[in-house]
Amino acid sequence: MxxxxxxxxxWGDEPVLEESVHAVLASEGLDVDVVLVDNGCTSDAVARLxxxxxxxxxxxxxxxxxxxxxxxxxxxxxxxxxxxxxxDAVVRPDALARMVDHLDESVGLVSASLRLYDDxxxxxxxxxxxxxxxxxxxxxxxxxxxxxxxVADVASATGAATVCQADRFAELGGFxxxxxxxxxxxxxxxRCWQRGWRVVYVPDAVVLHxxxxxxxxxxxxxVERNRDLLxxxxxxxxxxxxxxxxxxxxxxxxxxxxxxxxxxxxxLAGWWWLVRHAxxxxxxxxxxxxxxxxxxxxxxxxxxxxxxxxxxxxxxxPILRRISRAYWAAASRAx
Numbered sequence: 001m002x003x004x005x006x007x008x009x010x011w012g013d014e015p016v017l018e019e020s021v022h023a024v025l026a027s028e029g030l031d032v033d034v035v036l037v038d039n040g041c042t043s044d045a046v047a048r049l050x051x052x053x054x055x056x057x058x059x060x061x062x063x064x065x066x067x068x069x070x071x072x073x074x075x076x077x078x079x080x081x082x083x084x085x086x087x088d089a090v091v092r093p094d095a096l097a098r099m100v101d102h103l104d105e106s107v108g109l110v111s112a113s114l115r116l117y118d119d120x121x122x123x124x125x126x127x128x129x130x131x132x133x134x135x136x137x138x139x140x141x142x143x144x145x146x147x148x149x150x151v152a153d154v155a156s157a158t159g160a161a162t163v164c165q166a167d168r169f170a171e172l173g174g175f176x177x178x179x180x181x182x183x184x185x186x187x188x189x190x191r192c193w194q195r196g197w198r199v200v201y202v203p204d205a206v207v208l209h210x211x212x213x214x215x216x217x218x219x220x221x222x223v224e225r226n227r228d229l230l231x232x233x234x235x236x237x238x239x240x241x242x243x244x245x246x247x248x249x250x251x252x253x254x255x256x257x258x259x260x261x262x263x264x265x266x267x268l269a270g271w272w273w274l275v276r277h278a279x280x281x282x283x284x285x286x287x288x289x290x291x292x293x294x295x296x297x298x299x300x301x302x303x304x305x306x307x308x309x310x311x312x313x314x315x316x317x318p319i320l321r322r323i324s325r326a327y328w329a330a331a332s333r334a335x
Contacts, residue, residue, distance in 0.1 A: 002100050003031045004163070006083040007073030010041035011063060016117070016210050017045040017087045024085060025054050029097030035073040039063045065180035066159065074166070074174060082169055086160040088210040090117070098205040099163035102151070108172070108197030109164050109189060110205070111157035113145065114138075117210040121145050124209045127154025127201035128186065132243055132303045132328050133250050134227035136186040138211075141310035145203070154201045155193075155302040159185030161207040168197070178280070182219065183226035190234050193299050194292035213311050220263045224254065225270030232274070233285045236296040242331045246324070300332040 006024045010017055021034055034055045038046050040063040050057050058076055060069070070084050081100050085091060091112075099110040114125040126140035126148035136156055140148050162185065172191055175184045189199045231240065231247070258267040274281060305328025307316045 001029070001031045002081060002097075003079040004033075004081040004083055004096060004100060005074075005077035005079035005166070006032060006034050006085050006096070007037065007070050007077065008034055008085050008087050009037045009039050009066065009069040009073070010046050010087050011039040011069075012041065013043045014041050014045045014087045015043070016090065017041070017043075018048060019090050020085060020087055021049055021052065021055060023090045023093075024083070024096070025052075026093055027091060027096045028093045030081075030100060031079070032096065033078065035076045037064075037069045037073045039065075039069045065177070067175035067179050067181065067184040068177045070159075071174040071177060074169060077166060080166055081163060082166045083163045084159060084161070085207070086209065088117075089114070089160050090208045091161065092206040092208075095161075095205040095207050096163060099202055102200050102202050103163065103165055106196075106198055107200050108168055108192030108195065109157040109162055109199045111154060111199065111201045112161035112163075112205045112207040113148065113201070113203045114158050114161055114207050114209050114211075115145060117208045120206070120208055123148055124211045125158040125160070126203070127152065127199070128156040128158055128189075129304050129306075129308070130155040130186055130190065130302065131307055131324075132305060132332075133247055134183070134186075134231045135307060136183065137307075137309040137311070148201070149203050151203065152201045153198050153302075154189075155199070155304075156186045156189035157199050157201075160209050161205075176284070178284070179226045179229065180222060182222045183230055187226075187230050187234060190230070190299070190302075191288060191291070193302060194234070194288070194294050196293045217263055217266050220258075221266035221270055224267055225273055228270065228274060229281065229284075232281055233288050236289065236335075239296045239335050242334055246327055297335050300335050303328070303332070305329060305332075 038059045102110050111127045116122045123140040123143045125138040128136045129139050130136045258264040305325040
């Protein structure tokens with residue numbers, strides 16, 4: 001029977017954490033255990049799980065972020081396969097086994113059919129699209145699950161419910177811990193594709209997610225900083241040059257929006273971080289580019305020129321979507 005360790009992080013009040021852990025332990029068709037990383041749980045949920053058979057509790061004493069917490073949990077894992085499951089996500093009994101069934105030498109990551117916790121027939125994510133300017137969002141959010149019923153290659157897995165082989169995760173170096181949180185699943189997925197390993201969405205691996213879209217100053221800072229960090233380290237030089245003009249225009253547009261909405265300080269802080277850590281960015285870029293086996297020309301079909309986040313209030317004007325699609329259609333041919 002395949003072995004799998006599920007890494008689950010606990011942060012904040014975590015009202016679904018116990019349900020999440022027990023659902024993983026009840027998984028069918030696998031020998032499963034859980035590594036629970038306490039990233040700063042503010043309720044007694046972690047304490048109630050401390051002595052549950054099959055659960056190993058790791059207490060770093062500080063919030064390591066999603067990337068650092070997952071990597072720490074993975075280092076404690078004993079299974080040949082790894083799952084990363086959000087503390088607010090509940091796996092169906094056969095979900096993890098179905099995901100493991102799709103792991104082979106050609107596959108780096110498997111992404112679940114993430115459904116809304118209170119509406120299990122509605123998609124939260126069917127794999128995440130990635131825009132050529134580094135934007136990524138929950139693919140298919142709000143769609144009927146029946147519209148995403150086929151196994152498919154996707155640009156990015158969702159970090160809320162992902163499975164991979166433990167040795168392959170280690171070979172990739174895990175999540176990029178400098179990112180702390182946000183965009184780290186996109187970055188890992190694109191590095192998978194660069195190594196020649198597919199990222200696959202499995203529709204019958206159903207995971208319910210207590211999803212709530214939120215924005216706060218720290219999240220806005222991390223999302224914007226990490227998006228730029230991803231582009232600067234993952235894209236090849238030629239691709240970076242081709243997207244430079246729309247990237248500068250987009251950055252200025254985001255800054256204008258940030259000024260309007262009151263988070264310009266966070267946007268500017270992201271730019272300043274990149275300037276102050278230019279040496280780190282260069283070293284990371286050399287590391288990522290040196291490990292790749294597939295050129296960007298093979299990855300172009302994965303990236304989209306459209307922006308369809310499906311979140312109220314984040315709609316992009318149709319004219320800008322048309323311009324973005326047209327630019328990428330032309331630029332991608334030169335990659």
